[in-house]
Amino acid sequence: MITKKKQAIPNPLFGKENFTWMLVGLVVMSIGFFLMAGGKSADPTKFNDNEIYSFTRITLSPFLIITGFVIEIFAIMKKPKDSMDAKNS
Template sequence: MSTTNKTTPLFSKENFILMLVGGLVIALGMFLMSGGKSEDPNVFANNEVYSSTRITLAPILIVVGLLIEVYAIFKKPKTAA
């Protein structure tokens, strides 16, 4: 008496691709937020540290990447019927 136990994988290929895209968007946001080092340590580069890229764009990209990750985790894989 053999019983076949059909289990579906938790994540499909599409989920992993979405997770990779989300990770890349987060990494891009972190990269854009980094830096701000001045040539002279005694000079504070106000326009570099408080640029719109570091203050606005980078955090938005990080939040979008996190939302992509959450969507990728909760997305159900398509079942082959």
């Protein structure tokens, strides 16, 4: 009698939830980089301290970028839910 061996289905490295978290991290980092980018000055011969050293560019943008990196690390390290265990339970 020939018996068929059940082939093990390899689990993907990342699940749907991991990719969702990665996308959220990329969006947060993109917002941070966008806020940090400089705008075009109306008069290029004048240096506007308030525009360059504003709260948004000096504090908020780096915070968002670092938060985005932390979200990315979380998304990579998070263990995906095992779909086979959920079906068997």
